[in-house]
Amino acid sequence: MKYESVYIITDSLGRRGRVPRRMSIGLATILIVCVLWLAMTTLFGIVPSGRFPSPAETWSALVHVSGRGYGGGDLTLHVYNSLRLVVMGFLFAIATGVPLGLLMGWSRKAEAFINPIFLIIRPIPPLAWIPLAILWLGLGDAAKIMVIWFSAFVPSVINTFAGVRNIDRPVLEAAYMLGMPKFRFVTEVLVPGASPMIFTGLRLSLQASWTTLVAAELVGAFYGIGRVLNVAQQDLYPGMILVGMIAVAILGWGTTRVLGMAEARALRWNTAALAAKG
Amino acid sequence: MNRQISLLQSIGLGFLGLACFLGFWQGMSMSGLVSNIFLPSPLEVYDRFMTLLDRRFAGATLPGHLAASFQRFAYGFLLAAAIGIPLGLLMGWYQLLDEIVSPLFDALRFVAPIAWVPFAALWFGTGIGGPIMIIFAGAFPPCVINAYRGAKFVDPRLIEAANMLGTPSRRVIMEVLLPSSVPSIISGLRVSAGLGWQSLVGAELIVASAGVGYMMVQGQANIQTHTVMAGMVAIGLVGLALDTALRAFERFIQKRRGLEQ
Numbered sequence: 001m002k003y004e005s006v007y008i009i010t011d012s013l014g015r016r017g018r019v020p021r022r023m024s025i026g027l028a029t030i031l032i033v034c035v036l037w038l039a040m041t042t043l044f045g046i047v048p049s050g051r052f053p054s055p056a057e058t059w060s061a062l063v064h065v066s067g068r069g070y071g072g073g074d075l076t077l078h079v080y081n082s083l084r085l086v087v088m089g090f091l092f093a094i095a096t097g098v099p100l101g102l103l104m105g106w107s108r109k110a111e112a113f114i115n116p117i118f119l120i121i122r123p124i125p126p127l128a129w130i131p132l133a134i135l136w137l138g139l140g141d142a143a144k145i146m147v148i149w150f151s152a153f154v155p156s157v158i159n160t161f162a163g164v165r166n167i168d169r170p171v172l173e174a175a176y177m178l179g180m181p182k183f184r185f186v187t188e189v190l191v192p193g194a195s196p197m198i199f200t201g202l203r204l205s206l207q208a209s210w211t212t213l214v215a216a217e218l219v220g221a222f223y224g225i226g227r228v229l230n231v232a233q234q235d236l237y238p239g240m241i242l243v244g245m246i247a248v249a250i251l252g253w254g255t256t257r258v259l260g261m262a263e264a265r266a267l268r269w270n271t272a273a274l275a276a277k278g
Numbered sequence: 279m280n281r282q283i284s285l286l287q288s289i290g291l292g293f294l295g296l297a298c299f300l301g302f303w304q305g306m307s308m309s310g311l312v313s314n315i316f317l318p319s320p321l322e323v324y325d326r327f328m329t330l331l332d333r334r335f336a337g338a339t340l341p342g343h344l345a346a347s348f349q350r351f352a353y354g355f356l357l358a359a360a361i362g363i364p365l366g367l368l369m370g371w372y373q374l375l376d377e378i379v380s381p382l383f384d385a386l387r388f389v390a391p392i393a394w395v396p397f398a399a400l401w402f403g404t405g406i407g408g409p410i411m412i413i414f415a416g417a418f419p420p421c422v423i424n425a426y427r428g429a430k431f432v433d434p435r436l437i438e439a440a441n442m443l444g445t446p447s448r449r450v451i452m453e454v455l456l457p458s459s460v461p462s463i464i465s466g467l468r469v470s471a472g473l474g475w476q477s478l479v480g481a482e483l484i485v486a487s488a489g490v491g492y493m494m495v496q497g498q499a500n501i502q503t504h505t506v507m508a509g510m511v512a513i514g515l516v517g518l519a520l521d522t523a524l525r526a527f528e529r530f531i532q533k534r535r536g537l538e539q
Contacts, residue, residue, distance in 0.1 A: 025377040026377060026378075026380065026381035029377075029378045029379075029381055029382060030381055030382070033382065051400065051401060052397075108282060112283065112287065112288040112292050112295070113291045113292070113295040114295055115292065116292040116295050116296045117295050117296060117299045123513075123515070123518040124510050124511075124514040124517070125475065125476035125480075125513065126476070127392075127476055127477075127479045127480040128479050128491075128494070128509070128510050128513045128514075130480075130483055131494045131495055131497065131509075132503070132506050132507065132510065134498055135316060135501065135503055136316060211392055214390045214393050215390075215392040215480040215484070218395055218483075219483050219484055226393075229393060229395070230396070230484075232396060233395070233400065236400065238397075241396040241400070244396070245389050245393050245394075245397075248388075249389045249393075252389075252390065
């Protein structure tokens, strides 16, 4: 019985079958790509190792950066620094962006006052703030937090704003009619009502944070994954470049997963409500 | 929601907001609290912008840098559209292709486009090839995703009708899938133009010898904050123009399809 429950899986359309087709094809593809990689670089040498590293070179680069260290520190230090900056910039952006979005969504006057400022700042891509941040704050942490804050701030404001505007009118009217105090109105009506959109905004913010951080570190930094990439590029060290890229991908994926888990927890009531509706 | 306000009030408040913002900025830089080198006033930035229009800085005038940037952008963006849209459509049509490509695509999606910079420089150099690859990396995913969605959510009745009449696959793709996914594809193009433009700026900050991003890095190296800010204004204006043009195109297509809400 136990084994059966592992192998027999019902897919979304209710078809039963051994190990779902999609997953096995996916795994096969990844396996084939790995074999191709090995064949192209190591076995036949079609791709020269100066252009793209072989699996062995990638592994030795990984050992290199985690043991002796590379670009000013070992892998743990670089990962810790990048992760710390993203988390700090991201939290700072949420702490400022969500309240501003709530205010703009709630009060038409605040919206009319703030929106034009947004309209002129928004078209400037976050990455374009990097040189200014370096001029103002140098190559240290502060400049990175500033640009991450900037790139994550805009999506959180816009989505929170949209979320508040999407709350069902009767809910708001009921709250007004019952004379709900302002503070409770914000914490019990506005924030929960807007939270599905807020989380959409946070996901966009998180992605933007990673892109911006990597760019900022590539332009100039003392530690961090971007720094590893930058030094590896100057040293013409393809193995290390690949290790850096994989690290960026894993960190991006991991933080997105954590946010997804937080979202599932925070929005449990909403999923339940949606399920109850049908 | 809070009380509605009249149009006049909203315009007035808008101007007040802008005036406060610019006034605060001008005041800060005039008061001497912040050194003028680090925070030039809005008027100085405007002046610098006008000067750069016909004075060379870092090898070219501002329009010259913009032209270099835009050329790269156009190549990268068109390449992304030319490969991404057919791939997305085919993935929407052939389930096997979808199942093969999706895991690779999902794995690569988490690599920030900017993280491709070292390989781009290694493979295609820092002239025009490298930056094009970065733009491609930024603009490609939305093209694929939207074409895929467009093809997946085509009204099944249309496909069933085509199948019943014995239309060959190739013609179903060209004459049913492609036309009915056009609105979704156009929205994807708008997103990908935005991301591509942003990736280009990033690429030019790191590896390039011309372009607006390069001009800004040179401005930063020479501690010319007003040049950096003028570059930001130029990037913002071009980005805005691109977005406006594609938005207008999107609306035009939707109107022709009678999809406008």
